Amino acid sequence: MIDFKDNKDQKNIIELRGIGQSYDNGENWIIKNLDFIIEDKPAQGQFVVIMGMSGSGKSTLLRYIAGLQKPTEGSVKVNDKPVDDENRVSMVFQQYSSLPWMSVLENVGLALKFQGVSKEERDKKAMEMIEMMGLKGHEHKFAQYPTLSGGQLQRVAIGRSLLANSEILLMDEPFGALDVKTRLQMQDLLLDIWNKFHPTIVFVTHDISEAVYLGDDIYILKSAPSHFVEHIKVDLPFSRGREIKREKRFIELVHEIENRMVDIETIS
Numbered sequence: 001m002i003d004f005k006d007n008k009d010q011k012n013i014i015e016l017r018g019i020g021q022s023y024d025n026g027e028n029w030i031i032k033n034l035d036f037i038i039e040d041k042p043a044q045g046q047f048v049v050i051m052g053m054s055g056s057g058k059s060t061l062l063r064y065i066a067g068l069q070k071p072t073e074g075s076v077k078v079n080d081k082p083v084d085d086e087n088r089v090s091m092v093f094q095q096y097s098s099l100p101w102m103s104v105l106e107n108v109g110l111a112l113k114f115q116g117v118s119k120e121e122r123d124k125k126a127m128e129m130i131e132m133m134g135l136k137g138h139e140h141k142f143a144q145y146p147t148l149s150g151g152q153l154q155r156v157a158i159g160r161s162l163l164a165n166s167e168i169l170l171m172d173e174p175f176g177a178l179d180v181k182t183r184l185q186m187q188d189l190l191l192d193i194w195n196k197f198h199p200t201i202v203f204v205t206h207d208i209s210e211a212v213y214l215g216d217d218i219y220i221l222k223s224a225p226s227h228f229v230e231h232i233k234v235d236l237p238f239s240r241g242r243e244i245k246r247e248k249r250f251i252e253l254v255h256e257i258e259n260r261m262v263d264i265e266t267i268s
């Protein structure tokens with residue numbers, strides 16, 4: 001079991017404590033006594049990866065942070081405030097999380113619309129974001145497949161999420177459905193975003209190489225009931241390029257994690 005240190009002087013950006021989840025009035029607990037704490041590192045940000053078998057509770061944890069679900073027990077705080085209807089974080093899913101009946105421009109500016117920002121102002125901000133996402137020229141197209149490709153739709157979702165809140169990006173297997181080349185491009189786009197905004201990214205993936213390439217901290221979740229069993233600190237340079245995947249330490253980390261994942265699932 002991973003012990004998240006309880007340092008009173010530390011400011012946390014994400015704080016889940018004593019989480020329990022039951023869907024049958026406490027007969028079975030899918031999650032029990034789970035803590036998950038991410039320290040706030042303003043101006044630096046961090047890239048936290050969650051891995052674990054299907055059904056281990058990864059998506060559920062992201063849904064708590066996003067405010068899409070409340071746990072049966074425990075508290076969920078973002079920036080020291082309980083997550084509620086006013087304090088939500090948007091999320092990027094594997095399936096395209098855009099609204100297909102709206103244009104790219106409307107999708108990206110959606111959160112600003114809810115915040116009451118004028119159309120002129122939100123179109124301006126959305127266009128800046130669209131440019132940053134490499135989507136210029138597509139702003140008036142509907143955010144739907146096949147008008148836009150899978151990679152472009154994920155760019156729309158990331159841009160929308162960043163414009164809503166550039167501090168936290170929640171991503172649930174966001175590149176799982178993309179072809180290899182697009183996936184690699186999206187990974188590098190995400191590293192660029194990370195260098196620019198320094199957000200705290202919580203990222204779920206099944207791809208170990210992707211986890212090591214992107215992550216600073218990798219946490220492995222085990223089910224029945226869900227709890228974190230491993231924390232791997234990725235000791236690679238902050239600024240990464242694709243060539244790092246050929247380096248000894250990168251390859252060692254991938255093997256180390258692969259072995260731990262196999263061990264975790266055989267010891268139950």
Ligand SMILES: Nc1ncnc2c1ncn2[C@@H]1O[C@H](COP(=O)(O)OP(=O)(O)O)[C@@H](O)[C@H]1O
Pocket residue numbers: 023030052053054055056057058059060061
């Ligand atoms: N509405 C629900 N009713 C009962 N069980 C659920 C419900 N939603 C999720 N679960 C269970 O919670 C567990 C964790 O699910 P999930 O967070 O989706 O896992 P992961 O994303 O790691 O694959 C799974 O065992 C799943 O079957």
Ligand SMILES: [Mg+2]
Pocket residue numbers: 058059060172
């Ligand atoms: Mg899931």
